[in-house]
Amino acid sequence: MARAVWKGHLQVAELSCGVALHAAASTAERVSFNILNRKTGNRVQRQYVDEETGKPVERDDIVKGYELASGQYVLLDPDEIAEAVPQSDKTLRIEAFLSCPNIETVYLDKPYHVAPSDAVSETAFAVIREGMRTKNVAAIARTVLFRRVRTVLLRAQGAGLIANTLNFDYEVRSARDAFADVPDLAIKGEMLDLAKYIIETKKGAFHPSDYDDRYDAALAELVKAKMEGRAIKPAKPKPQAKVVDLMEALRRSAEAGKATGKQAKPRKTGAKPSSAKAPRRKAG
Structure with a gap:
């Protein structure tokens, strides 16, 4: 089982149960690099x-400061900041329930x-x-997570719940x-009909x-090529079709969709995409 990043209690009214939060997304699998000295090949360290x-400034001499004006700061020691942080009772308290369609995704963190x-x-x-x-x-709850009071959105999914901290x-x-x-333009007639037709031909389902991640895959391929002594040819961008007339662009898009019969292609299952990625191993 994955290691929990937080443990506490989920409470609604008088009902309470012990819960564990597990990170649902991670960047650990991305290609990562170390910073090296080109001349020696040794890793370099950052220094204040x-x-x-x-x-150079010693670690013990470093404090945080809030700028009041140019060059004027209020200095805050780590102990002072720690005392100001809200104390956690490890309880995720549900304060309200709301209809799932009413959630503004821009607030999801x-x-x-x-x-x-x-x-x-x-x-x-x-x-x-x-x-x-x-x-x-969905449920709106509040708790102290990682030394900050956070509002959390909870939704049922599978055998558990999905929690999103909220901005x-x-x-x-x-x-x-x-x-x-x-501008608030009114789109009507053939233009709107063509737009709706194009959307219909492009219908599908979201499968993550x-x-x-093309950027990550390109970096992995670059690392692999360097390991094998191969040269990498930069990918050439696809030429963009120049269509001046909006109506003509819509008609061409509709014709292209009609010709390819592009309408919710069935998804292949069981076949994994080939990967040219180098082993996920940090250098150094």
């Missing part, structure tokens, strides 16, 4: 340097898998999970600013395994 004197932490908690956990599944609701309101930028200059 005084901005004014240029001299890191995902976690939630499971009962022991056999004693399994029944109470199942009651909460099945109640949420039956009512098709705070001040962290999410308003869409109003981003869309301020976008169908989408690879």
